Amino acid sequence: MPREYVHEMNKGFRSNRKANLVGSSNEVNVWLNNEEAKALLDTGSSVSTVSKDFYDKFLSEIPLSPISELLHIECADGESLPYHGYITASLRVNDHALSDQMIEALFLVVPSRRYHADVPLLIGTNVLDILLEMTKNTYGVKFLQNAQLTTPVYLAFRCITLREKELAHNHNVLAYVKSAECKRITVKPNSEAVIQGYLQRKIPYHPTCAVTHPTPRSNIPDDLDISSVLVTYDHNQTCTIPILISNVSTRTFSIDPKELLCELQPATIQSLSIQFKIISKI
Structure with a gap:
């Protein structure tokens, strides 16, 4: 086998390994106070956040409410999550089952990171639980099969549903x-x-x-x-x-x-x- 061909095969193998190292993010398009943006659906977070840059550019008319003395939030690594305050804003998710649903949601305003340039919002369970219940009320207990949800929303709702089933199976014991x-x-x-x-x-x-x-x-x-x-x-x-x-x-x-x-x-x-x-x- 020619050396050049082996070299190209090795390059392709290394490239595939890098591609398989990081999977896709569970992101969806939303409107926050009529401003369109991408949001990460995070079933592992109990709070929802918006980046400070996005807030300054599109939401600065909403006053920041301070809660530094009342709320302490840790990231997955155990470090404290810094935030500037919180806002109340109207949220609508770009999804067939949810596109006509507008809710008032609470968002922590957090310091901007590099990831926020493309995805300025994170939607946690404080919002996802509300959206799930609304979908269930509309489409019934088989809402996952009947609602024709987009893949990111389906995956988030399915994760929460399976988690609740496990909790019920464990007699409500965490x-x-x-x-x-x-x-x-x-x-x-x-x-x-x-x-x-x-x-x-x-x-x-x-x-x-x-x-x-x-x-x-x-x-x-x-x-x-x-x-x-x-x-x-x-x-x-x-x-x-x-x-x-x-x-x-x-x-x-x-x-x-x-x-x-x-x-x-x-x-x-x-x-x-x-x-x-x-x-x-x-």
């Missing part, structure tokens, strides 16, 4: 919490103890707010009360969470290392609007 303490913890009568716990049997689920909840799988006596605590669940993160246990009995109990303490279930935080009616008495 993970179990076991004691991470190296020694036995004693809880005296009418006292409390904080035990550091680690997550086990985690299911792959997007980062979400979760609440500690007693589990029937635990051998902890009923006289020990597991306090409900809100935590951020991320199955990719390895960390411990504090579990508050109260002993409401007159007996002393001990909790061994690796003892199953409780389980984590997803939680939804909703704002409550409370109205006061003033009644004047004569």
Whole structure:
């Protein structure tokens, strides 16, 4: 075989290897406040973002709302996600099943990166969940088959649907919490103890707010009360969470290392609007 031909074959092999190293992105065209742009559909993100450059160029009439003291978001590498604030904007997705649906969505305004030059938007589950429910209400439980979704939207919705099915199959349990303490913890009568716990049997689920909840799988006596605590669940993160246990009995109990303490279930935080009616008495 001629040397030149072998050289060309090697060049083609190296080129194919590079091409196979990076796959295609799950991107879709959208309109944000009537400005057309590309958006990455990210089922692994619980927030949606827009680049600062896109905001400055097309959305600067929308005031930025600061939430730096209320929200801390981590990237996949554990680093904090910087942002300038958030905006509320109207969103419409270029998809047959969604093209006539306009929703008001919240977007974090984040520093611009090189990728944002072509794809300035990222749509996370805070928006995808709403779009999925709208599609399901229109096309029924078999919306994935009936809605004629474009491939990016179909893949995002299918991922979320399979994730929810796995959660339901796991009895709404994201993970179990076991004691991470190296020694036995004693809880005296009418006292409390904080035990550091680690997550086990985690299911792959997007980062979400979760609440500690007693589990029937635990051998902890009923006289020990597991306090409900809100935590951020991320199955990719390895960390411990504090579990508050109260002993409401007159007996002393001990909790061994690796003892199953409780389980984590997803939680939804909703704002409550409370109205006061003033009644004047004569």
